[in-house]
Amino acid sequence: MGGEPAPPAARGPGPGGWLAGLCRGFAIAGGVLILAAAALTVVSVGTRYVLGRPIPGDFELVEIACAVAVFAFLPWCQLQRGNVLVDVFTLRAPRRLRARLDALWSALYGALALLLAWRMALGGLDMRRYGEQTMVLGVPLWWGFIPIVASLLLLAATCLATAWHDLRGGSR
Amino acid sequence: MSPVAFGLAMLGLLLVLLAARMPIGVAMMAVGMAGYVALSGWGPLLAYLKTAAYWRFGTYDLSVIPLFLLMGQFATRAGMSRALFDAASAWLGRRPGGLAMAAVGACAGFGAICGSSLATAATMGQVALPELRRHRYAPALATGALAAGGTLGILIPPSVVLVIYAILTEGNIVTMFEAALIPGIVAALGYMAAVSLYVRLHPGAGPPADAALRRRRWRTLAEVWPVGTIFLLVIGGIYAGLFTPTEGAAVGAAATALLALARGRLDRRGLAACLLGAASATAMIYLILLGAEVLNAFLALTRLPAEAARLIGGSGLPPHLVLAAMLLLYLALGCVMDSLSMILLTVPIFWPVVAALDFGLPVEDLKIWFGILALVVVEVGLITPPVGMNVFVIHGMAPDVRLGEIYRGVVPFLLSDALRVLLLVAFPALTLWLPHALAR
Amino acid sequence: AEVVLRLHHFLPPPSTAHSKLLKPWAERIEQASGGRIEVQIYPAMQLGGKPPQLYDQVREGVVDVVWTLTGYTPGRFPISEVFELPFMAASAKATSQAAWAFYERYMREEFRGVHPLLIHVHAPGQFHLRDRLVRRLEDLQGLKIRTPTRAMRDGLAALGATPVGMPVPQVPQALARGVIDGALLPYEVTRPLKVHELVCCHTEVGGARGLYTAVFLLAMNRQRYEALPPDLRRVIDEHSGMALAREAGEMWDRAEAPGREAARMRGNRIHALPPEEVARWEAATRPVVRAWVERMNAMGLDGEAMLREARALIERYSR
Numbered sequence: 053m054g055g056e057p058a059p060p061a062a063r064g065p066g067p068g069g070w071l072a073g074l075c076r077g078f079a080i081a082g083g084v085l086i087l088a089a090a091a092l093t094v095v096s097v098g099t100r101y102v103l104g105r106p107i108p109g110d111f112e113l114v115e116i117a118c119a120v121a122v123f124a125f126l127p128w129c130q131l132q133r134g135n136v137l138v139d140v141f142t143l144r145a146p147r148r149l150r151a152r153l154d155a156l157w158s159a160l161y162g163a164l165a166l167l168l169a170w171r172m173a174l175g176g177l178d179m180r181r182y183g184e185q186t187m188v189l190g191v192p193l194w195w196g197f198i199p200i201v202a203s204l205l206l207l208a209a210t211c212l213a214t215a216w217h218d219l220r221g222g223s224r
Numbered sequence: 225m226s227p228v229a230f231g232l233a234m235l236g237l238l239l240v241l242l243a244a245r246m247p248i249g250v251a252m253m254a255v256g257m258a259g260y261v262a263l264s265g266w267g268p269l270l271a272y273l274k275t276a277a278y279w280r281f282g283t284y285d286l287s288v289i290p291l292f293l294l295m296g297q298f299a300t301r302a303g304m305s306r307a308l309f310d311a312a313s314a315w316l317g318r319r320p321g322g323l324a325m326a327a328v329g330a331c332a333g334f335g336a337i338c339g340s341s342l343a344t345a346a347t348m349g350q351v352a353l354p355e356l357r358r359h360r361y362a363p364a365l366a367t368g369a370l371a372a373g374g375t376l377g378i379l380i381p382p383s384v385v386l387v388i389y390a391i392l393t394e395g396n397i398v399t400m401f402e403a404a405l406i407p408g409i410v411a412a413l414g415y416m417a418a419v420s421l422y423v424r425l426h427p428g429a430g431p432p433a434d435a436a437l438r439r440r441r442w443r444t445l446a447e448v449w450p451v452g453t454i455f456l457l458v459i460g461g462i463y464a465g466l467f468t469p470t471e472g473a474a475v476g477a478a479a480t481a482l483l484a485l486a487r488g489r490l491d492r493r494g495l496a497a498c499l500l501g502a503a504s505a506t507a508m509i510y511l512i513l514l515g516a517e518v519l520n521a522f523l524a525l526t527r528l529p530a531e532a533a534r535l536i537g538g539s540g541l542p543p544h545l546v547l548a549a550m551l552l553l554y555l556a557l558g559c560v561m562d563s564l565s566m567i568l569l570t571v572p573i574f575w576p577v578v579a580a581l582d583f584g585l586p587v588e589d590l591k592i593w594f595g596i597l598a599l600v601v602v603e604v605g606l607i608t609p610p611v612g613m614n615v616f617v618i619h620g621m622a623p624d625v626r627l628g629e630i631y632r633g634v635v636p637f638l639l640s641d642a643l644r645v646l647l648l649v650a651f652p653a654l655t656l657w658l659p660h661a662l663a664r
Numbered sequence: 665a666e667v668v669l670r671l672h673h674f675l676p677p678p679s680t681a682h683s684k685l686l687k688p689w690a691e692r693i694e695q696a697s698g699g700r701i702e703v704q705i706y707p708a709m710q711l712g713g714k715p716p717q718l719y720d721q722v723r724e725g726v727v728d729v730v731w732t733l734t735g736y737t738p739g740r741f742p743i744s745e746v747f748e749l750p751f752m753a754a755s756a757k758a759t760s761q762a763a764w765a766f767y768e769r770y771m772r773e774e775f776r777g778v779h780p781l782l783i784h785v786h787a788p789g790q791f792h793l794r795d796r797l798v799r800r801l802e803d804l805q806g807l808k809i810r811t812p813t814r815a816m817r818d819g820l821a822a823l824g825a826t827p828v829g830m831p832v833p834q835v836p837q838a839l840a841r842g843v844i845d846g847a848l849l850p851y852e853v854t855r856p857l858k859v860h861e862l863v864c865c866h867t868e869v870g871g872a873r874g875l876y877t878a879v880f881l882l883a884m885n886r887q888r889y890e891a892l893p894p895d896l897r898r899v900i901d902e903h904s905g906m907a908l909a910r911e912a913g914e915m916w917d918r919a920e921a922p923g924r925e926a927a928r929m930r931g932n933r934i935h936a937l938p939p940e941e942v943a944r945w946e947a948a949t950r951p952v953v954r955a956w957v958e959r960m961n962a963m964g965l966d967g968e969a970m971l972r973e974a975r976a977l978i979e980r981y982s983r
């Protein structure tokens with residue numbers, strides 16, 4: 053396996069279509085952001101030794117990149133059924149029951165994602181209102197919340213889709 | 225119901241939900257939120273959620289996780305992991321379980337640059353797990369060795385937990401790192417012994433390498449040099465003081481990416497596969513971290529850890545029994561909490577109690593000794609059921625291996641842990657000798 | 665107890681803040697209220713979140729009381745930054761009292777979301793340098809220095825250094841690896857972080873005014889405070905404000921000596937800049953002070969008058 057976890061035996065892969073494409077796009081964009089953070093860090097180490105000064109604000113840029121990227125990864129992970137769960141106690145349970153439990157928890161996760169999207173939208177507005185910014189570069193923090201809230205909404209949609217997929221028994 | 229009893233009840237609920245297949249991160253978050261609402265009300269929870277996840281994910285210390293995961297993806301893509309494990313198998317593979325021992329050794333090496341157990345388990349799991357299974361290792365042994373090996377990330381310095389302990393007790397971080405070195409090496413050796421015990425009990429779990437591979441062993445060596453170079457660059461750079469672990473992770477990710485590119489393995493599709501692989505693993509770990517943060521905030525509100533610690537501290541038992549009770553409490557808390565939170569919540573209460581007891585050690589030595597013991601015991605929590613973070617991480621890398629099987633694979637390593645704790649308690653010199661020798 | 669107040673802060677229990685300020689304060693409140701108020705202290709961010717969230721936690725009632733650094737949310741408290749400007753602060757005792765008086769006059773609006781109990785500062789911070797001593801302004805050119813505040817980001821840049829931003833716990837590691845050449849910190853913090861074991865030298869920018877300080881806030885949730893019965897509110901009032909600011913300032917002034925002594929005992933070189941050199945540094949950082957005045961003017965305030973008053977207050981309480 054080249055990295056993507058193989059689909060778990062007990063639970064099928066998720067729904068396909070445009071939603072899957074969107075999850076993939078978000079995840080790749082987040083990955084590019086992490087790559088950019090890595091590149092920035094490497095260049096900063098380089099300029100620190102060669103020119104004696106690092107790239108200003110490298111620490112805070114890495115932090116922002118990580119925050120935005122990790123949120124963008126969440127929908128893809130849910131679509132891939134990448135979140136870990138304890139399967140020991142339900143091994144002998146009927147497949148239908150397992151599928152229903154999975155659907156229930158996916159729906160709950162979706163609800164939590166919606167709750168977070170709502171709260172973080174307000175959190176971002178707060179940051180904008182109070183003019184919060186990073187210390188060295190003075191980058192306003194609020195705009196990072198736009199992709200984050202979008203990621204959370206996509207996560208909620210993905211959770212509902214996977215729940216629906218499980219309920220329909222589409223696991224195989 | 226008192227907050228403490230309520231806390232216990234909610235932990236019971238958490239176990240039930242986990243048994244009912246609820247994803248771990250979601251379960252910790254849901255239970256934590258419910259408990260938070262019960263103790264503080266909706267308003268505080270809603271306010272807390274505005275920025276909690278943002279600051280949790282945007283933490284500089286944690287950025288090593290996606291960076292090292294990306295490095296692992298590129299390394300696998302470039303064929304480096306395969307070359308590395310072929311070489312290890314060709315050279316060490318003659319004895320049963322040799323490759324699993326090599327994997328433990330690799331975890332120890334990685335632990336020497338990385339201060340986090342989760343990152344160690346995730347990175348090594350990603351690199352070594354497919355290789356162990358390609359060499360026909362039993363899933364339980366392969367996953368158990370890597371889950372346990374991952375704890376070396378914190379047992380071998382540098383270590384985030386020790387930094388926090390030193391700050392909490394006003395100890396010396398450098399001395400703590402020195403003191404952790406020998407116990408860390410003992411841990412790695414103990415895990416190797418556990419592997420050897422496992423293959424003796426289950427012959428066939430760790431098959432010796434085939435003869436053809438062994439005949440090619442010089443050629444395998446020739447293929448390892450790029451890995452060796454990058455590893456030296458990252459480890460050497462960090463130890464020589466050229467850069468911090470996060471910077472080292474970034475350098476490693478960039479170097480492996482360039483190597484994969486040079487080998488023609490990083491076309492658009494290859495790059496997408498690497499990014500997606502790292503994305504899934506990163507999201508899995510961070511969701512658990514977020515769940516742990518919410519659950520820990522709730523547990524702090526119940527004052528459950530603090531009350532338990534106070535109970536033990538005020539018991540008036542003889543010193544070694546108090547110590548035993550504290551270590552047992554860490555084991556119990558470790559079933560559901562993560563190591564850093566346990567240290568944060570209990571050390572401020574435990575350390576003054578321990579300092580007042582007579583173990584026949586000067587107070588500075590006592591501080592070091594207790595810190596290492598606490599470190600070792602909280603790390604055991606990473607591989608004990610039901611909430612063993614490392615086990616979850618490894619399970620995320622190998623979803624087709626059942627969690628129960630991984631926990632079964634972990635058992636010999638737990639025995640090795642137990643033995644080591646007894647050794648460290650009985651012989652404080654194991655911990656104290658090196659810092660004393662270096663102080664001269 | 666009838667009222668339980670949860671106090672959240674970011675430092676570990678052995679810190680000056682926890683052991684010398686917050687814990688005694690909590691005990692006094694409990695005693696003065698005859699046990700009707702219980703203050704539960706949660707150190708080291710035990711209730712979750714990161715230090716930058718503390719202010720919002722108390723504003724929105726996630727917790728009842730917090731102790732935090734206003735600089736954790738750069739840009740949010742522009743007025744209180746006056747005390748963080750280069751060559752503004754005197755002793756912590758004087759500056760803390762001045763800060764409280766200034767708060768009553770100018771900063772009520774800035775902190776209107778909460779009920780401030782105490783505003784104070786630490787003793788002026790100094791340079792702690794990894795491998796070379798700074799004797800003159802020229803020595804500072806190009807050195808990578810960890811900046812403690814937004815104001816000192818500009819201050820360091822004006823002095824010719826390269827300001828680097830990072831969380832405090834990263835500082836020892838960054839010093840050890842040369843990510844930074846030095847840090848601006850009070851001695852009170854260098855000892856618990858063991859910074860003195862990682863540096864060779866300390867440059868003290870002394871005189872009547874120190875190079876910089878940072879503003880701390882102890883605040884209670886506003887609704888929570890207003891909902892208290894009058895007699896309990898009086899207990900809180902009697903143990904906050906000017907007298908507490910004076911006491912906290914004295915505490916932080918006293919906390920410098922052990923840290924400085926630890927550096928001296930290790931054989932580190934400690935250099936105090938001579939007055940004529942300090943004058944050059946002060947001249948170099950004047951544009952930073954100017955910029956603050958202009959920011960105030962842009963907000964429709966009288967920046968010049970505010971600056972004058974802040975200085976006069978520090979002068980008054982220094983006597």
Ligand code: NA
Nearest residue numbers: 335377380382
């Ligand atoms: Na380590």
Ligand code: NA
Nearest residue numbers: 558559605611
């Ligand atoms: Na556990």
